[in-house]
Amino acid sequence: TNVLPAVDTIATPSLENPVRLNFNENALGMSPNAQKAAISAVNKANRYAKAEIPLLSQSLAKHHNLSPEYILLTAGSSEGIRSSIAAWSGENTQFVIPELTYGDGEQFANIFNLPITKIPSLKDWAFDIDSFRAAVDQYPGRSIVYLVNPNNPTSTIAPTAQIIEWIRSKPKDTIFIVDEAYAEFVNDPNFQSVDTLIEQGYDNIVLLKTFSKIHAMAGLRVGYVLASPNNIKNISQFVAGEKLNYCGVCAALASMEDADFLAYSKQTTDTSRQIMEQVLDELGFYYLPSQTNFIFHQIGTDLAQYQQLLQDKHIFVGRAFPPADRWNRISLGTPGEMLYTANVLRQLRSQNLI
Ligand code: PLP
Structure with a gap:
């Protein structure tokens, strides 16, 4: 084509x-098809994307082998980061990150007055999962762990097996926010998305995805959250409603189809x-x-x-x-x-x- x-x-x-x-x-x-879809959506953009939003949720759900209740569309993954931190913020809640990672998480956690726990990295800025685990185990309250995989700015993947084992161990009062903005670029066969854990019913994970990177749609602001239906309900209280940009939704639908x-x-x-x-x-x-x-x-x-x-x-x-x-x-x-x-x-x- x-x-x-x-x-x-x-x-x-x-x-x-x-x-x-x-x-x-x-x-x-x-994608040229996404461009066409966005341009023709301009002509309908006096309306809300009422019909198209559920179609995009369905398309994404199918892509991840889940049903649409597992999906919340957001204005880029930035809104997903902010709303999921908001959803678990409260008294006695720490925000745990590696010392070198994408800054939005820390920025939003600061807005919600969460103490930030930064975990020193290993050689080449690798995640030290043992230290992460210790920081969570030692904390008397709730932990929000924000992991970007592959990480930004380092471009490297996290030790996936260790992280999956940790998530599966269900540490007490801990929610994992896993940001896979760049996952579609990965070549290393050791990488694994945590979407399979959500499919298996783990409700201690929030997965964030975006159309800004592989789909080349940064300016159109479309992203989504993938989590258990209960977690999606919780997070959706902290977004401005699923009233997404008409052009963005139509472009995303077309882009999903453009293998x-x-x-x-x-x-x-x-x-x-x-x-x-x-x-x-x-x-x-x-x-x-x-x-x-x-x-x-x-x-x-x-x-x-x-x-x-x-x-x-x-x-x-x-x-x-x-x-x-x-x-x-x-x-x-x-x-x-x-x-x-x-x-x-x-x-x-x-x-x-x-
Ligand atoms: N997460 C990571 C790791 C990023 O690097 C970026 C942008 O560079 C974002 C999220 C936010 O992107 P967007 O809101 O456009 O999805």
């Missing part, structure tokens, strides 16, 4: 048209990753094994300086992620954008600037 190129050619980046490798967006643009685009989205990300890994190898920059649409790599200079050198060439790369000093998160753009970026990095190296 849609013939899409393996490697694109790009115009030379400029101030008006930079290469954006700073927000883990999907540079491909949406060709989803495969293409994954393949081009794999190609972009290879291009980036090759230049990082060549320049001797250490990086973590990426299972996502971004790479976390070490740099030899100050991050602000590194960012500026690239920005001067109209390439935006990731921000600082304390406590990871002298690391940079670079999002994977199109293969053409990565070839361009790789050449800029080579050039900067030849000038001894990086």
Whole structure:
């Protein structure tokens, strides 16, 4: 159907048209079918998406082998993070996270006045599940554990078997919020989604998913929560109602049906990753094994300086992620954008600037 190129050619980046490798967006643009669906939805957007919302829930339920009562549609997964933290917040509730992870969880937990327990990481920022377990066991009240898998900014997967064993052990008064925003990019066969645990009836897990990444729909704001029907009822008290963006819902429905685009989205990300890994190898920059649409790599200079050198060439790369000093998160753009970026990095190296 849609013939899409393996490697694109790009115009030379400029101030008006930079290469954006700073927000883990999907540079491909949406599926052409999703674009058409969104555009035609504009003409109906004076109405609420009453008919389409249940269709999207059904499509997602089918995708996960569950029934629609297990699904709550949200405005991106951000709303899922916020509402699920809200649903379990209260007195004597700690929010447990690894020391290096996606910041929204901590930000929302702060709004709800939860004490934050940060678990120090192992080598290469790996999750220390034994320390997580100890922090939860020692806490006298409730624990909300927020795990991003694969993690952001590290791009690595969590020790899945250990996490699943921990969830199955049902630690007292503990809810696991598992954010799988990047799961569709994973190549490592050791990765496992926790959706199967929800299917098996575990009610101590909330799984968060998004259309922002593999579906390339970040600006249309569609995500969803997957959890037991009781947990969905609880969380739904903290969203503004399932009144989603009409264009987003229609685009998401079309995108779910576009297996060709989803495969293409994954393949081009794999190609972009290879291009980036090759230049990082060549320049001797250490990086973590990426299972996502971004790479976390070490740099030899100050991050602000590194960012500026690239920005001067109209390439935006990731921000600082304390406590990871002298690391940079670079999002994977199109293969053409990565070839361009790789050449800029080579050039900067030849000038001894990086
Ligand atoms: N979760 C993770 C791990 C993310 O990296 C992001 C965005 O970068 C989000 C959630 C939020 O994305 P959205 O609200 O667009 O689904």
